Amino acid sequence: MxxxxxxxxxxxxxxxxxxxxxxxxxxxxxxxxxxxxxxxxxxxxxxxxxxxxxxxxxxxxxxxxxxxxxxxxxxxxxxxxxxxxxxxxxxxxxxxxxxxNGHPSRDMTLFGVTGTSGKTTTSYLLEAALLAAGHSVGVIGTNGTRINGEPVPTELTTPEAPVLQEVLARMSAGGVTHVVMEVSSHAIALGRIVGTEFDVAGFTNLSQDHLDFHETMEDYFATKARFFRPGSPIRAKHSVICVDDDFGQKLSRLAGPAATTVSTGTRPASVTVGEPEIGAAGSQRFNVHIDGRDIACEIPLPGRFNVANAALALTMAVAAGEDPKTVAGGLAHVVVPGRMQNIDRGQDFLAVVDYAHKPAAVSAVLKTLRSQAEGRVGIVIGAGGDRDSAKRPLMGSAAAKAADLVIITDDNPRSEDPGEIRAAVLQGAREAVRERKSAGKKKRVADIREIGSREEAIRAAVDWARPGDAVIIAGKGHETGQLVGDVRHPFDDAECLTRAINDRLSVEKETEGQS
Missing domain, CATH: 3.40.1390.10 (MurE/MurF, N-terminal domain)
Structure with missing residues (x-):
């Protein structure tokens, strides 16, 4: 118009x-x-x-x-x-x-998912739930934009305001009735979602990240809170908050009694989740107690944090008027690229690709693998350049505390010296090992290695693995490029890990044939 x-x-x-x-x-x-x-x-x-x-x-x-x-x-x-x-x-x-653009958000039901970790997975789960309910669904987030199933790649988790409104208008014109959007703290701080009317806002969790943009964790939290705070011009009609961490508890108090709270633990909440049963390849079955009913759910994703993501997605859908049993049926079929993505080529060890690039996320994914692996756990990890540098040693420390093997490599160095980034991660990892040794905890002291080439690091982890072990390639997840300077080089962790496993299996097969 x-x-x-x-x-x-x-x-x-x-x-x-x-x-x-x-x-x-x-x-x-x-x-x-x-x-x-x-x-x-x-x-x-x-x-x-x-x-x-x-x-x-x-x-x-x-x-x-x-x-x-x-x-x-x-x-x-x-x-x-x-x-x-x-x-x-x-x-x-x-x-x-x-x-x-004609106020396109008024013509559709909009869901906004925010938090440090889990936004993408929750968005995929919510999309699957809404599709199961028979809706036409659009998604805007880290893995790009999808309009009626057609991918439209974007560079930002939440696009700049003009692009966002144009995309919403295209979705509306294309018959989309429900939109799921990842809402980053940058989007809130920079006004990208002003003018967008959300029906339901969901909060996953908060941990250290983006301190290159936010001065403090308090500022980071306050920015996220604007999506839920009473009187805020960007507040959604309904708020759903996971209270498994202290920030979620704090946010629920700020949002007021009208907010719906979700807990997978012992904390009081409107919606609670039963203890999950672990199935084949890490799938999980659990009950969500919501609106006085126990709803049976199943997700093909490992990790307690993914149970929280699924419960949040289901509760957000219910907040918009969906039937919980109907939307729960869609959760079992979700596929999330680069999020606890299992790479299975018939090898005798577990191999996973995940986007974990924050200290808390690294701890969470390693805890998940530790609970599922019969043997040792190894991780390939790095840190991005031109981003929050304070978290680099914390990531190394988190990896060394929970893994048997830590291979520190390059992530997306961007304009920074890759060696200096690795050194910061190494510092945290080695300090954690020293602390563990000084405390007499010698049962599991991580083997720390530095391999600059990401492909060589992945191959080294695959060569290290024995039957029953688990290996995770962390940090880049779904990304298909590695940013060095101003050049984006083609690189896909899942593809590289697949090649390394295939090569190992070929060598093993050849060796068996010679024996």
């Missing part, structure tokens, strides 16, 4: 600094100057390195939305197109984008 500049200026609380506000109408909005269609509204936002107004000349936009700094840049460059000036572009960008 085409909107006049006067309407946008009034909506955003801005002023039209030049041009006519009634004669110009726009039907598109974006922050990428080159990708914006002709006649759209270019939102020139300030960035960490430069201001978007400097790229206005690359846009065929009919008008420009910017702040005072951007207005000065445009004036210096003799910009002649109409310019709307606001105090903070990002603060109103989502609201304007929603209007330009």
């Amino acid at each position: 085409a909107i006049t500049l006067d309407t946008i200026a009034e909506l955003s609380g801005g002023s039209l600094s030049q041009g006519s506000g009634t004669s110009v109408r726009v039907s598109a909005i974006g922050i990428n100057a080159q990708e914006l269609p002709e006649g759209g509204l270019f939102a020139a936002v300030p960035g960490t390195r430069t201001h978007g107004a400097k790229y206005a000349r690359d846009s065929s936009a009919a008008a420009i939305l910017t702040d005072a700094e951007g207005e000065k840049i445009l004036a210096d460059r003799h910009e002649k197109r109409p310019v709307i000036v606001v105090d903070d572009v990002r603060a109103i960008l989502g609201k304007v984008a929603a209007v330009v």
Whole structure:
């Protein structure tokens, strides 16, 4: 729908600094100057390195939305197109984008999943539950965007506001009735979900991450809490909060008595989960007590944390009016790429790929493997460059405390020196080993190795494994590239692990044939 500049200026609380506000109408909005269609509204936002107004000349936009700094840049460059000036572009960008795209979120049932770990898995579980209920479902998240089953890859967990509203509009036009969205703390802090009306918000957990963006854990929590806080403009109609950690408990108190709480442990909650029974290949069966009923559930995913994710997904669906028994039926068929993904080529040891890239997540996945492996547990782990550096030794420590073998390798070094990143992870791992030895805990002291090449590290872990052992390749999960400098090199942990296992099996078969 085409909107006049006067309407946008009034909506955003801005002023039209030049041009006519009634004669110009726009039907598109974006922050990428080159990708914006002709006649759209270019939102020139300030960035960490430069201001978007400097790229206005690359846009065929009919008008420009910017702040005072951007207005000065445009004036210096003799910009002649109409310019709307606001105090903070990002603060109103989502609201304007929603209007330009016809408020698409109002036409669908929207679910937002936030937290440190488990967002993607919970989103997949919720998608499966809603599909089982017969709905047309769209998903927006880390693994990309799917519209009626068709993948639309995205670079961000939660896209920038104009892209998000455009995607929602396409979903609505395509007949999608229910949308599941991962909501990152960056998205909340940067206003990407302003203008999006959520029906149900879900919280998984909170642990150290993104402290390169948030100054403290308190700031990180406060940002997430805006999705649940009474009076917040982005608060959903219904809140569902997992209270298995202290942050969940704190959030439930902040959200108020209207929030639904979920617990897989002993903490009081609206929805509780029975002790799971472990089946073949790590599948789990358990009961969820909700609305006075015990609902039998099964998921093909190992780990107590995935029981929590499944219970959260089911409860979110019920909060939107779905029948718990119906949606539970969909959970048993979920497949989550790169999340506790079992690589089975007929080998005599367990091999798993997982996205765990935070200390708490590393501890959780190793605990899961320890409970399922008859023998030893090994992990290949690294840390990303240009991200929270404080968590690197903590990740090494978490790995060394729970594994028999820790191979520290490269993740996505980006612009940093890979050796320096590995050194930080190594420091934490070796310190944990020293502490364990000094405490007399010699029963299991991790073998710590450093192998820069990720492929060689994976092969070393496969060669190390004996019958009954378990190996996990952690950190990159579903990713299909490794970012070194500004270059993304093709790399898929699951494919690399599969090749390494196949090669080992070929050698074993050849050796058996010679004996």
